[in-house]
Amino acid sequence: MPNKKYASQGHYVAPLEDTPVAPIDKLDESQKARSTWADAWESMRRRPTFWISSVLIVLIVVVALFPGLFTSVSPDKNCLLANSNGGGEPGHPLGFTRQGCDVYARLIFGTQASVTVGLLATLLVTIVGIVIGALAGYYGGLLDSLVSRLGDIFFAIPTVLGAIVLMSVLPSRTPVTVALVLSIFAWPQIARIMRGAVLSAKNSDYVMASVALGVSRFKILLRHVVPNAIAPVIVIATVSLGTFIVAESTLSFLGIGLPPSVMSWGNDIGQARTSIRTSPQTLLYPAAALSLTVLSFLMLGDVVRDALDPKARARR
């Protein structure tokens, strides 16, 4: 049909035998259609960043689960003030904290609490944020108003106030409870971002096309809108992972986070505050561990995001 149109305008039109459309029109029905996610995996596994970040994350998780494998020095016993803020020495490569504890051992043993807080809070916030934000943005109307205003209320509550109240009510303070408290006040952020992205995505041509094809609205949301709106959420989530770990330090510092007996990078960063000018190393090492963790997740997030985006894949 188009041939006719263009032909009438005097353009050159290739003869049918020169344009091999026919074989493509035939589908190999025996092969199962690859989903977006399978496509994503195909693209990811070809990228070195994916493997570097994955290895780092696995390493961090192993350290978090089995700290004893990486050091034989006790992180909180026999801390001697004689060693306070001391530099590295054999057996204590990174030196000592202000209380005279081994910095390296504390880094290793602090991984568990910090990574738990960071990962769990990020996961909770992301899941809740994506679900609520996607529903609000996609369906709009009353649901949107309700959910968005609820988010406004939660966001208005000062985290300090919420944390003091919740931590006083909760029977124990563990990385899990800290993650819970942080998530309760942070989900509206991701929900808003997701909602904004869904608003953009739901008006795209491919969504229109699916609607025209009679695909159910919910299926469109899952198959087309969410994967295309998720990119900014992944960015925010990976950055948030780091800020949650730092936020734990702030809460602990205020006495509403982890008790001092639970080791965490955040606790050590907070404790190093008084020695910034004289012994910056006590601050730098936990901050570096934190950076490395955030970096691994940022890289992974980048790869995942690219992989989910067919346009970005196409170019490579």
Place this chain on the structure above:
Amino acid sequence: MLWYAGKRILQMIPVFFGATFLIYFMVFSLPGDPIAALFGDRPPAPGVIAQIRAEYNLDKPFIVQYFLYIGGLFQGDLGTTYSGRPVSDVMASAFPITARLALLALVFEAFAGILVGLIAGLRKGKWFDASALVVSLLLISVPTFVIGFVLQYVFGIQLGWFRPTVSGDAPWSELVLPAIVLASVSFAYIVRLTRASVADNLNADFVRTATAKGLSRRRVVTVHVLRNSLVPVVTYLGVDLGSLMVGAIVTEGIFNINGVGGTVYRAVTLGEGPTVVSFIAVMVIVFVVANLLVDLLYAALDPRIRYAK
């Protein structure tokens, strides 16, 4: 559009009551007796505490306290702090300063963040992108109190470019350094967000079309790529305004700024219900309005987004 905005303004009413009720209840549930704490290690003569509790209605059940507060609110009385100052006075001195600080921080993170993010996104994988990543990582993993301390020491004391703390009137010029410190973490977010969106949009059909049409790269980038990349960034900025105002506790402390964050924090630790609730009530209005503006901006940035009725 007008109808939409009006509807949103009306929604403020339930949000206002929901938030004030919830927050009043939380302050009420704070552990310990706030009045006893005022006197420290040394309790006053018997009766003094009971009398002050009565003065602030703390001896009444929660729901009575809340309605007394709301009742006063409608008569323009926001209650008093434990030092006897009207809360409205405290708000009148804290909000203008915080508004200036937050605005400066917002402008800084928006401009610097979008610029850096844009360049990083356009040159993905190049050295600029890598350095932007390193700076972002630094800002994320080093807490604000360290960044603030270091910047204050270097630029305020060693180099003397800025006044190390902010004087009482808090003029714009003195708020520049605190605003940069306050914006640092959000700056990292914006850089990452913009970078991702820009890199994403560079591959979009409309950009290819625009390029194919022979538009200059500059025009493609500013009109097509950037504009379409701003939806998540603008959303983030809208949400961030609130945390810049209430969450500035550390920054305000370092630079001795008498603002909202510090006041709310102090009021929380002192258990001063009327102060916390009054401040947060204003913040709720700020949130709702900011989010409304963001929603209206969506329509301008992405013509496909339309609001029903």
Place this chain on the structure above:
Amino acid sequence: MKRSRVGLGAVALLSVGALALTGCSSSGGSENSSDANTDAIITTNGSEPQMSLLPANTTETGGGKIMTSIFAGLVSYDAEGAIENEVAKSIESEDATNWTVTLEDGWTFTNGEEVTSNSFVDAWNYAVLYDNAQGGSYFFDNIVGFSDLQNTKDDPSGAIDETTGKPVQVGDPLAETMSGLKVVDDTTFTVELANAEADWPLRLGYTAFMPLPSAAFEDMEAFGENPIGNGPYMLDGEGAWVHEEKIDLVTNPDYDGVRKPANGGLEIIFYATQDAAYADVLGGNLDVLDAIPDSAFETYESDFGDRAVNQPAAIFQGFNMPYYLEHWSGEEGKLRRAAISMAINREEITDVIFQGTRTPATDFTSPVIDGWTDKLEGADVLEFNPDEAKKLWAEADAIAPYGDTVFDIAYNSDGGHQGWVDAVTNSISNTLGITAQGKPYPTFAAAIDDRDNDKLTGGTRAGWQADYPSLYNFLAPLYQTGAGSNYEDYSSEEFDNLLKEGGQADNVEDATAKYQEAQEVLLKDLPAIPLWYSNVTGVSADTVDNVVFGWDSVPLYHEITKG
């Protein structure tokens, strides 16, 4: 989430009970710097007063340093804490119970009103009267008739106050004026005490005892905003107090007491954190700072050289072990208390954690108080002695095994205590091999709540700053049976009797001897484990001279010269 704080807020709360009391000889240093500009305004740090500026309602340092600058009481304190007459000509008694106060002629308030006997008597009655709810009323509790102004009738319905557990009070107080206060004439009044107190005049420099002009009683609320005093300084006009920001004081031209200012006034800038104030002195925006933040402990001496001050002050710090806890009472408790005390290396902790800004304690008072000694019998229990500590701990275990119980020390985390609490618990756990750790509470209110309600699970941080320079002030309020701040229920008949005998002694020397004996009882029982005395640390910019700190950790502002 950027919500954190650097030693914010409760700084003022921590040192409640502390008051700024300046005093010095009239010659104080102004002559030897004749080139100084007597109009210069000194800028210094402060904090927003917790209450309006009324003498008996100001019980914290922020308001205290303002009150002592704008008011002159019967006496004031010099740098060492000795009293000097201000408005008083004489304060005399033959039996330490009946006191006659004679006033110097010619004192006026800045509104021109004369300072008379009534200025004091009316102010003191106002301070005590129940309806006025003044936080400092307890300072008058030894005056005959005190309780009549405080007590009202029990509520006939039998209602009980939840917080105090006592009947709710209704109706008017039984009296409006204390019967122990009698005005003889404009310049003489008499005071009758309920119990003899040889060093009673020592109290009188404290802010609660300042006089009030009659204008104050017309509208106390307005007065508290713009107080009219009779001190070396006065407010710089209406609105000199800019809330949360600063207060401007100028010299009072009519002041002719012992604290004649050598400068033109004070600008007291309020800081929420000491770190900010420190940055301002470094940056040249502040002349005098009277507290060094812990982040500058390691650097303030190199930053300021001989402009840095670090000297003992009237602040005692330690931690208390409640008697209601298992393992901590009776003979077992006594052994454990001594063991814990000897397991703490005070010397090392003050050196490393505090960088020498604390002085290891040798008693329960402070080195700046007259009569202090480091030679009390039994004071060796305050020395680090790991072997003896282990031995005593083992002896206690023989009575009842301690087991795996965690030893904790409670503290409010908004006051910068974690560093030393961790060091102390580490020292204990390294020495005794038990699990010892800090127990942070988010707010001061939460911390004292458990303390008030006997719900502590271990030790609790304790600090005491003297209101007036006397041994008695460090002992009676804290360790006397049933005393207001004796939260941990210590009770010793021997100690109580010695305190009483000290109060009734004819002269201050005899009283001191009794108080020291009483302290020796405390050293055996250890109701509190003394740790150290908090030094006053301060720095001043090179714009000012003659910066001398008083016994109460506050600079003698009137002596400072500038220019």
